[in-house]
Amino acid sequence: MENGNSTPAKAEVLLSIQGLSKRFDDTLAVDNVSLDIHKGEIFALLGGSGSGKSTLLRMLAGFEAPNAGRVLLDGEDVTAMPPYLRPTNMMFQSYALFPHMTVEQNIAMGLKQDKLPKNEIRNRVEAMLTLVKMESFAKRKPQQLSGGQQQRVALARSLAKQPKLLLLDEPMGALDKKLRTEMQLELVEILEQVGATCLMVTHDQEEAMTMASRIAIMAQGRIAQVGSPVDIYESPNSRMTAEFIGSVNIFEASIREDESDSITLESAALDAPVFIDRGVSTPAESTATLVALRPEKVYLSSEKPAGDTNWSRGTVDNIAYLGDISCYYVKLASGQRVQATMANVERRGERPTWGDTVYVSWEASSPILLWN
Amino acid sequence: MVKSPRFSFSKVMLVLGLLFLYLPMVVLIVYSFNASRLVSVWAGFSTHWYGELFRDQQILSAVWMSLKIAFYSASMAVCLGTLCAFVMTRFKRLRGRTLLSSMISAPLVMPEVITGLSLLLLFVQMAQTIGWPADRGMATIWIAHTTFCSAYVAVVVSARLREVDRTVEEAAMDLGCTPLKTFFVITLPVIAPALVSGWLLAFTLSLDDLVIASFVSGPGATTLPMVVFSSVRLGVSPKINALATLIILTVSLIAFIAWYLMRRGEEKRKRS
Amino acid sequence: MARKPTRSPLMERVRAVLFHRRVVFGIPFLWLLLFFLLPFALVLKISFSSAVMAIPPYQPVFSFVDNTVSVVVNFSNYLFLMSDSLYIAAYWGSVKIAFVSTLVCLLIGYPMAYAMARASARIQLVLLLMVMLPSWTSFLIRVYAWMGILGNQGLLNNLLLWLGIISEPLKMLNTNVAVVLGIAYAYLPFMVLPIYTNLVKLDVRLLEAASDLGCRSLTTFWTITLPLSKAGIIAGSMLVFIPAVGEFVIPELLGGPDTLMIGKVLWEEFFNNRDWPVASSLAIVMLALLLIPIVLFHRLQTREMEKDG
Numbered sequence: 001m002e003n004g005n006s007t008p009a010k011a012e013v014l015l016s017i018q019g020l021s022k023r024f025d026d027t028l029a030v031d032n033v034s035l036d037i038h039k040g041e042i043f044a045l046l047g048g049s050g051s052g053k054s055t056l057l058r059m060l061a062g063f064e065a066p067n068a069g070r071v072l073l074d075g076e077d078v079t080a081m082p083p084y085l086r087p088t089n090m091m092f093q094s095y096a097l098f099p100h101m102t103v104e105q106n107i108a109m110g111l112k113q114d115k116l117p118k119n120e121i122r123n124r125v126e127a128m129l130t131l132v133k134m135e136s137f138a139k140r141k142p143q144q145l146s147g148g149q150q151q152r153v154a155l156a157r158s159l160a161k162q163p164k165l166l167l168l169d170e171p172m173g174a175l176d177k178k179l180r181t182e183m184q185l186e187l188v189e190i191l192e193q194v195g196a197t198c199l200m201v202t203h204d205q206e207e208a209m210t211m212a213s214r215i216a217i218m219a220q221g222r223i224a225q226v227g228s229p230v231d232i233y234e235s236p237n238s239r240m241t242a243e244f245i246g247s248v249n250i251f252e253a254s255i256r257e258d259e260s261d262s263i264t265l266e267s268a269a270l271d272a273p274v275f276i277d278r279g280v281s282t283p284a285e286s287t288a289t290l291v292a293l294r295p296e297k298v299y300l301s302s303e304k305p306a307g308d309t310n311w312s313r314g315t316v317d318n319i320a321y322l323g324d325i326s327c328y329y330v331k332l333a334s335g336q337r338v339q340a341t342m343a344n345v346e347r348r349g350e351r352p353t354w355g356d357t358v359y360v361s362w363e364a365s366s367p368i369l370l371w372n
Numbered sequence: 373m374v375k376s377p378r379f380s381f382s383k384v385m386l387v388l389g390l391l392f393l394y395l396p397m398v399v400l401i402v403y404s405f406n407a408s409r410l411v412s413v414w415a416g417f418s419t420h421w422y423g424e425l426f427r428d429q430q431i432l433s434a435v436w437m438s439l440k441i442a443f444y445s446a447s448m449a450v451c452l453g454t455l456c457a458f459v460m461t462r463f464k465r466l467r468g469r470t471l472l473s474s475m476i477s478a479p480l481v482m483p484e485v486i487t488g489l490s491l492l493l494l495f496v497q498m499a500q501t502i503g504w505p506a507d508r509g510m511a512t513i514w515i516a517h518t519t520f521c522s523a524y525v526a527v528v529v530s531a532r533l534r535e536v537d538r539t540v541e542e543a544a545m546d547l548g549c550t551p552l553k554t555f556f557v558i559t560l561p562v563i564a565p566a567l568v569s570g571w572l573l574a575f576t577l578s579l580d581d582l583v584i585a586s587f588v589s590g591p592g593a594t595t596l597p598m599v600v601f602s603s604v605r606l607g608v609s610p611k612i613n614a615l616a617t618l619i620i621l622t623v624s625l626i627a628f629i630a631w632y633l634m635r636r637g638e639e640k641r642k643r644s
Numbered sequence: 645m646a647r648k649p650t651r652s653p654l655m656e657r658v659r660a661v662l663f664h665r666r667v668v669f670g671i672p673f674l675w676l677l678l679f680f681l682l683p684f685a686l687v688l689k690i691s692f693s694s695a696v697m698a699i700p701p702y703q704p705v706f707s708f709v710d711n712t713v714s715v716v717v718n719f720s721n722y723l724f725l726m727s728d729s730l731y732i733a734a735y736w737g738s739v740k741i742a743f744v745s746t747l748v749c750l751l752i753g754y755p756m757a758y759a760m761a762r763a764s765a766r767i768q769l770v771l772l773l774m775v776m777l778p779s780w781t782s783f784l785i786r787v788y789a790w791m792g793i794l795g796n797q798g799l800l801n802n803l804l805l806w807l808g809i810i811s812e813p814l815k816m817l818n819t820n821v822a823v824v825l826g827i828a829y830a831y832l833p834f835m836v837l838p839i840y841t842n843l844v845k846l847d848v849r850l851l852e853a854a855s856d857l858g859c860r861s862l863t864t865f866w867t868i869t870l871p872l873s874k875a876g877i878i879a880g881s882m883l884v885f886i887p888a889v890g891e892f893v894i895p896e897l898l899g900g901p902d903t904l905m906i907g908k909v910l911w912e913e914f915f916n917n918r919d920w921p922v923a924s925s926l927a928i929v930m931l932a933l934l935l936i937p938i939v940l941f942h943r944l945q946t947r948e949m950e951k952d953g
Contacts, residue, residue, distance in 0.1 A: 063542055083545040096543035100561045109557075113548030143641065161547065382762070385755030386771070392752070393778050393832060396789035399799060403792065410797065455672045460946075463665065468673060475676040477945040481882060481938055483890020485907045486927045489914060490683030493924070496700045497686055519679045522672070527945075552664055576780045583892055587914075597784050604788045604897065608795070616785040623781045631773050635766075 011038035014197050015060070015165055020069035022055050029055040031221035032069070037165070042191060042198045044212035046205060046244075052221035053201045054169065060199065061090045061167055074164055084113070089163035093170040095154035097142035103129070103153050104138045110161040128156040131190060148179050155187065159194060166191070168200035172207055184210045205245050209233070217241050233294075239370050242292045249295065249338050250370070255287040263369075264309070265291060269334040275309035277364035283371065290370040297366040298340035300328055300352060301359050311361040314338065316352050328352065330360055397620055404613035421614040428611065431599055438579050438596040441510060445517035446574035450567055452518065453525025453574075460526070461533045479523040488587030491516045495588060508590035516588045517581060521574035528573060532566030533559075576623070684931075691925035692717045695918075702920045721925035730904070731926070735933065737904040741820060741895075742888035745827035746835075749884045750877065752828070753835035757876075758869075760836070761843035772840070779833040787826050787897050794822050794898070818900030826894040831887070835880040842876025843869070875944060882941035886934055906930055 015037040022030040030052045047053040058064045062083030111121045132152035172180040209229040217224040225241045236242035253267035265274040305311045314330040330338045408415035456476045544554040582597035693702040725731045794816040801813040854864040892907035914923040
């Protein structure tokens, strides 16, 4: 997994989606989406229900015909190619295992369609069973397997043909939470072992961030932002993305001083001005902007912080104790609520409690400016 | 669950309803062993009428004719009905679909005299225009039975088709099966139980039909219901009681086997 | 990559798929067009013809005279039907008997279906088989069974005489009551089945919610269960009413000389009088009478068949 800000400029493009649109009756499910997927990466399409991510995936698999746009796979135009000819394979959300076939037969299904010699099919099926650690279940029927085991079979089946591109539709959707985190890491391991290029669709941001090297956020049929998990979380490009991934405090503000290496803003919601210690390119026409602050980057203290920027006073309005962290909701004088999280490093330390007057503060590097 | 009392009105009605359904059949069975010809007199146990039945050439050949027609009609009706069910459940936007769905569901309720009359007129017209069928018999009954039986098959099969997980079919196509191959490798095995029960239903419907067969049949083909009808029109006949007993027992046996297989399948599924 | 090395041209593949779709649609479509729709057109045509002593025994409606098609339409059959009170009485009798029979079926069948739907899953299967089993045996024989029971020398009369309830045999066979009884008996499974499938799908939580909100069980039944099983009731009633109107076997075997039902009249016009045109016009009028119930049933049926799983 590469979780840094590495720019995959040299990476070879495997799948190129160009201006793809799909209309269902009156709604535009996918609206002019363009996207490049690189060879060997795990790419996640992240979005809520109705964002168009599943429709996009189904168009890539060949189950839906796009109204406009092209799909190039390894340089070949596959836009109108039926699913059974496409060198892609899909792992379905419900796994879609053939109920009347054994695990073995399920995995061999795709290989048989290619008319491979019998012994080669056998070898490949065995290799796949070993890969997903299901050797001892080869003769079972899908109904006799647990959810996690079914998922392994579905994965083995979709990998058996060594597809150029593996499509995963909500790969963990049908598993319970505990099994999910286990499987996420294992799935990534397996995918790296076989070197598959993989496009997954999910609504679970944690899953996307754990598994994918790059993420595209989708909303209302469009791609809102593409980037590594760090990019997406630390440098969201819009209010929508910032709010979609994790929690965020957002203040309306206006620019007071715009220097080349720093920027100072004023917000009616905050007692002190906001100072950011890096230069930000700002659109010329307006000084109004939004300041976004992640809760874990907001500190709480009972004394007034030193310095005359990046703080505000308020009272503790609500506390959610979550075990590893506590989440504080501080009501500022302006009426706006600020969310701040604190790691519970001590078992029972002195902490602010309901009604206490506290100061919220943050580093000069923490705020992000958003323009919409 | 809302608690239901041990003896509720509906439970009593269920028992009474089942008695209503079964008592007349029990009476038939009992009287088939009556030595006397009269219903009113019990003259002792006898299997005399069964012997009479098996010596009646007319009934035996009618049974054979009916079984043949039922077999061919059921087989053809399963093919046609399945195709119809497929169109209904899968081809959502197709011209002519509404007409097809009307034509397939109408025979379910069409009075038999109308269906019989209309098909006879068709066969007469066809014989006049294209010279076929020269005389009516097995082939015309087969066509008539296939037509109304496919409606029932379509209902049974489409109910099952709707429950088939579409993504399983998509998965097969994703793995390289063409739509036709997907149908034979994936869909057909999954809907096979519905095809079997559709076939059985069509078979019994065809065996049972009197009115339509009477219209479209010719002198060459006499089915069992036609023989039975001409006999019972004249009054109660112990030979028919014996025949009825055999039919009821055969159907019960098949139903019992079906029930047993279903229960065993369910238990197997539960155990695993 | 393990794909097929020779990939047939794309367009050919697409055409193949279209061809399959067309075949799947075309075969049953043509069959039904030829053996279901066309026959009705013929019935309509011949109903405008008049009877002659010939083979076939009707006058052609369309005929070629001097290279021009002449159409001889006569409404005399329909006028004849309307002028003879026998036919009107037969139609009215059919509808009346079918309606009463349907009502009887509903009154017996609904509680049965209700009790079945409330039974445990295992019992449900047995009960379902038990209700359906009679309909898989012979219809004719089941109607015939009642001849032995209802006759003057029949079982029921003997039983009542023996019990001393009556002093001389009641005339039960060959009456309209026997016909209603026979129809209710023969068609009961077709009433129970749709209502049962409807009731079994009913979400029990709705009933729990209703009783949680303070409804007593009878109120729950009237306000929740009954309205929600409307589709089943309609389907069941249509499955009984429509064929019952055109029923021939039951009035023939159980009915008497004063039992006038249209199916029987049509049969006699056709087989005994060999008047095909009058039989055809009888069929057309019967269809017209049944059009509303048939359309109602058809709409329910297609909605059921086209529903997504």
